Amino acid sequence: MKILLAIDASEASRKAVAFVAKVFVGGAPSDLSITLLHVVDSLPDFIMSRSSDPASAPAFREVANEWTASSRAEGEKLIASCALKLTSSGIPGLALQQKLVTRDALPEARKVVAALTIIEEMQSGKYDVVCLGRRGTSAATGAFPGSVAEKILREAMGTTGWVVD
Secondary structure, eight states, X not given: OEEEEEOOSSHHHHHHHHHHHHHTTTOOOTTOEEEEEEEEEEOOHHHHTTOXXXXXXXXXXXXXXXXXXXXXXXXXXHHHHHHHHHHXXXXXXXXXXXXXXXXXXXXXGHHHHHHHHHHHXXXXXXXXXXXXXXXXXXXXXXXXXXXXXXXXHHTOTTSEEXXXX
């Protein structure tokens, strides 16, 4: 069984990791493979080149690069923490793969870029299951999955979707 477990720093993701750990508490199948996927967003280069003061562009680029590096480091810690939770529940460490993907994204497009990255990985990796947490930030949280989860489920043809609330 090949599972894509998309994670971020939200409580919903922590619940998704706990759910996967609980599913395999009695023992994991020998063919179990779980990929922990975290998307790190960085500012696109064209944003840094649009500065009204060309002299400030290098400083702005340096700050943006430091922010991306810091976000990557936080993502690595998050993945390690989730992997520890899974192995502590009895899932073999060899069954876990870790993917940290950096994508350019404007702040207003972060969720769309994350959804597209997860969909791309889901389709290219030929996963049996995609699992993610639902944040439920809209007024209709009880009736519909969140925007990211909804986009992913819409594209999950042939893949089982576990959306953890």
